Amino acid sequence: NAGVMQNPRHLVRRRGQEARLRCSPMKGHSHVYWYRQLPEEGLKFMVYLQKENIIDESGMPKERFSAEFPKEGPSILRIQQVVRGDSAAYFCASSPQASRDTQYFGPGTRLTVL
Amino acid sequence: AQRVTQPEKLLSVFKGAPVELKCNYSYSGSPELFWYVQYSRQRLQLLLRHISRESIKGFTADLNKGETSFHLKKPFAQEEDSAMYYCALTEGGGGSNYKLTFGKGTLLTVNP
Numbered sequence: 463n464a465g466v467m468q469n470p471r472h473l474v475r476r477r478g479q480e481a482r483l484r485c486s487p488m489k490g491h492s493h494v495y496w497y498r499q500l501p502e503e504g505l506k507f508m509v510y511l512q513k514e515n516i517i518d519e520s521g522m523p524k525e526r527f528s529a530e531f532p533k534e535g536p537s538i539l540r541i542q543q544v545v546r547g548d549s550a551a552y553f554c555a556s557s558p559q560a561s562r563d564t565q566y567f568g569p570g571t572r573l574t575v576l
Numbered sequence: 577a578q579r580v581t582q583p584e585k586l587l588s589v590f591k592g593a594p595v596e597l598k599c600n601y602s603y604s605g606s607p608e609l610f611w612y613v614q615y616s617r618q619r620l621q622l623l624l625r626h627i628s629r630e631s632i633k634g635f636t637a638d639l640n641k642g643e644t645s646f647h648l649k650k651p652f653a654q655e656e657d658s659a660m661y662y663c664a665l666t667e668g669g670g671g672s673n674y675k676l677t678f679g680k681g682t683l684l685t686v687n688p
Contacts, residue, residue, distance in 0.1 A: 465619070495674065504580070504662060504678035505620075518675065553620065557674070565676065567612075567620040 464488075466556050466568035467536075474574045475544045483539040483571045487556030494537045495565060496522075496529060499551040511537060544575045578603040580663050582679035589653050590687050597648040597682045599637075599663030607665040608673065609639055609646040614660045623648075623661070633657070653686045660684075 511531040555565035
């Protein structure tokens with residue numbers, strides 16, 4: 463089991479461009495979580511998804527950010543019209559169930575906005 | 577709102593010395609507490625959780641509800657313990673107990 467996969471590992475975008483971050487959960491895991499880590503900060507919850515459903519997006523900024531987890535393929539975190547403040551490390555985690563289950567983290571995608 | 581505080585950004589000890597990484601939390605209910613560790617060039621991984629009451633790699637952590645603390649301890653530090661340590665909590669019971677709230681982390685360096 464390769465673990466949670468994220469790509470790209472590093473992403474550079476200019477202000478106003480779009481960023482797409484991908485996350486493939488561990489085999490057998492149907493629950494995906496996205497976290498953001500700003501410089502000098504701890505990880506902060508953004509969104510929790512199951513296949514084809516957004517369960518909790520309470521931590522996601524209301525504008526420019528969206529997430530999906532389609533029936534086939536990886537989960538996508540999409541940031542439109544990026545700004546410098548979006549520069550951060552974005553981590554994806556997955557678990558087989560949601561309640562009380564250990565979350566397994568991916569290596570993260572480091573987004574830099576120029 | 578819940579909050580996790582790790583007062584030490586950096587902690588440096590010598591090999592064989594005891595180590596304690598501090599973690600305090602604020603949460604009105606009964607949280608579940610975790611310690612996650614990130615070794616150099618590796619991904620974040622769970623070290624231990626308070627409900628398991630187990631010792632992993634010689635580390636233990638006791639939940640002190642009176643002091644709202646969950647300090648991580650090891651009696652004899654090893655060089656391979658050098659890593660970034662994050663304390664985290666989720667809401668206990670039902671509800672949003674998947675939503676981890678992390679502290680800012682403590683970078684532990686164990687010197688030879």
